[in-house]
Amino acid sequence: ISFRTQRSGFTDMVVAAIEKKTGRRPDLSTTGGTSDARFITNYCPVLEFGLVGKTIHATDENVEIADLDALAGIYSEILERYFA
Numbered sequence: 001i002s003f004r005t006q007r008s009g010f011t012d013m014v015v016a017a018i019e020k021k022t023g024r025r026p027d028l029s030t031t032g033g034t035s036d037a038r039f040i041t042n043y044c045p046v047l048e049f050g051l052v053g054k055t056i057h058a059t060d061e062n063v064e065i066a067d068l069d070a071l072a073g074i075y076s077e078i079l080e081r082y083f084a
Contacts, residue, residue: 003046010045018074
């Protein structure tokens with residue numbers, strides 16, 4: 001069973017953090033497929049956001065270090081906003 005998180009203050013906060021760090025406004029979509037997050041969506045807000053690439057979920061999965069650093073910065077911004 002998949003899920004769809006409704007737009008809320010939580011999703012708006014994450015969108016604002018992503019936009020601040022990247023200068024781009026993300027699209028909220030369900031095109032990424034489903035994940036284990038479907039098991040916790042009834043207990044807390046869920047929004048999936050992370051890296052994409054050619055080797056995701058494949059043997060020898062890898063990403064660019066710069067992309068990983070940028071993602072860590074976005075996650076940090078999200079946490080700062082969440083706990084503010």
